[in-house]
Amino acid sequence: xxxxxxxxxxxxxxxxxxxxxxxxxxxxxxxxxxxxxxxxxxxxxxxxxxxxxxxxxxxxxxxxxxxxxxxxxxxxxxxxxxxxxxxxxxxxxxxxxxxxxxxxxxxxxxxxxxxxxxxxxxxxxxxxxxxxxxxxxxxxxxxxxxxxxxxxxxxxxx
Numbered sequence: 500x501x502x503x504x505x506x507x508x509x510x511x512x513x514x515x516x517x518x519x520x521x522x523x524x525x526x527x528x529x530x531x532x533x534x535x536x537x538x539x540x541x542x543x544x545x546x547x548x549x550x551x552x553x554x555x556x557x558x559x560x561x562x563x564x565x566x567x568x569x570x571x572x573x574x575x576x577x578x579x580x581x582x583x584x585x586x587x588x589x590x591x592x593x594x595x596x597x598x599x600x601x602x603x604x605x606x607x608x609x610x611x612x613x614x615x616x617x618x619x620x621x622x623x624x625x626x627x628x629x630x631x632x633x634x635x636x637x638x639x640x641x642x643x644x645x646x647x648x649x650x651x652x653x654x655x656x657x
Contacts, residue, residue, distance in 0.1 A: 551624060558611045558626035561587060566609055566628055569594075575638030576607060589616050596637055605637045606630075 561584060569576050579594040593610045607630045613623025 554613055554623045555626065557587070558590070558613065558624060559628075561590060561592070562609050562611045562626050562628040565592060565594075565611075566607075566630060569607075570630075570632070570636075575636055576632065577638045584611070589613055589622075596632075599631055601631075603634045604631045605634060607632050607637070 565584075576594070576596070578596060579592070581591045581593045584590045584592050590611055590613050594607070595610070596605045596607045598604075599606045609628045610625065611627075612621055612625045614620065615622035
């Protein structure tokens with residue numbers, strides 16, 4: 500009589516084997532791929548956030564630098580339309596002021612934004628710095644027609 504071969508009958512057991520099955524390897528690879536996809540997704544988001552943070556820090560430093568230069572000058576501060584900044588060609592600066600609620604004070608607002616060098620549309624964070632200055636520090640004159648009505652943050656593509 501012929502008996503069927505059984506690995507358990509011959510003394511083989513699952514505990515004594517020295518290799519992994521193909522299914523176990525595929526499951527481990529699947530788990531590894533899912534983990535790697537999550538890590539690469541998070542690192543991509545972290546890189547974008549690092550670039551945005553660096554842009555915001557650049558805008559902040561540029562705004563404070565321009566404000567300090569304006570306040571250190573003896574002559575009155577003038578309103579300026581969007582213009583490129585020295586040393587930062589992709590960034591635009593706009594200086595505006597309006598009478599404040601308190602008599603004799605003006606609200607001086609500096610706005611900085613990064614623009615895409617290829618297309619010219621806004622491509623980064625907007626940073627606004629507002630300070631109140633005495634009326635004698637502000638030079639009020641008629642704005643030129645090219646500056647009037649220009650919105651620095653207007654979408655160029657309606």
